[in-house]
Amino acid sequence: MIKYKLICKQCNFTFDSWFSSSRDFEKLKKKELINCHNCNSIKVEKTLMAPRVISKNFDNNLKKDLKKYKNIKNKILEYQKFIRKNFEYVGKNFTYEARAIHYNNKKINKGIYGSASINDLKELKEEGIDAQIVPWIDDNKN
Numbered sequence: 001m002i003k004y005k006l007i008c009k010q011c012n013f014t015f016d017s018w019f020s021s022s023r024d025f026e027k028l029k030k031k032e033l034i035n036c037h038n039c040n041s042i043k044v045e046k047t048l049m050a051p052r053v054i055s056k057n058f059d060n061n062l063k064k065d066l067k068k069y070k071n072i073k074n075k076i077l078e079y080q081k082f083i084r085k086n087f088e089y090v091g092k093n094f095t096y097e098a099r100a101i102h103y104n105n106k107k108i109n110k111g112i113y114g115s116a117s118i119n120d121l122k123e124l125k126e127e128g129i130d131a132q133i134v135p136w137i138d139d140n141k142n
């Protein structure tokens with residue numbers, strides 16, 4: 001994004017406007033789409049001030065967001081590692097296995113994890129079976 005200081009040749013009003021590029025400015029000007037914010041005239045020119053480009057803050061925020069996302073992702077991956085190690089994967093049989101444990105007192109050494117639909121989870125909950133939804137990242141490493 002480039003910020004231009006524009007001046008109206010009609011009323012001498014100056015104002016700031018953002019454009020995606022200098023070419024974008026020229027294009028809009030050619031199409032007479034840049035109007036004075038004061039008198040609506042299209043006789044608007046760039047002032048000689050050098051264009052400013054959004055830089056530091058924008059980049060920093062983006063970096064912060066990426067870092068935050070990376071931290072969350074790492075936490076989820078850690079959690080997944082923990083679950084893989086301590087729980088038994090039952091895949092799509094999750095609801096079946098969860099019920100077996102709940103109703104038949106099936107003995108298990110490990111908790112189970114697997115996939116279930118939201119509806120399945122709702123039903124389980126209604127039956128008093130506690131299942132947690134865990135955010136899951138499919139990593140292709142395994």
Ligand SMILES: [Zn+2]
Nearest residue numbers: 008011036039
């Ligand atoms: Zn004007």
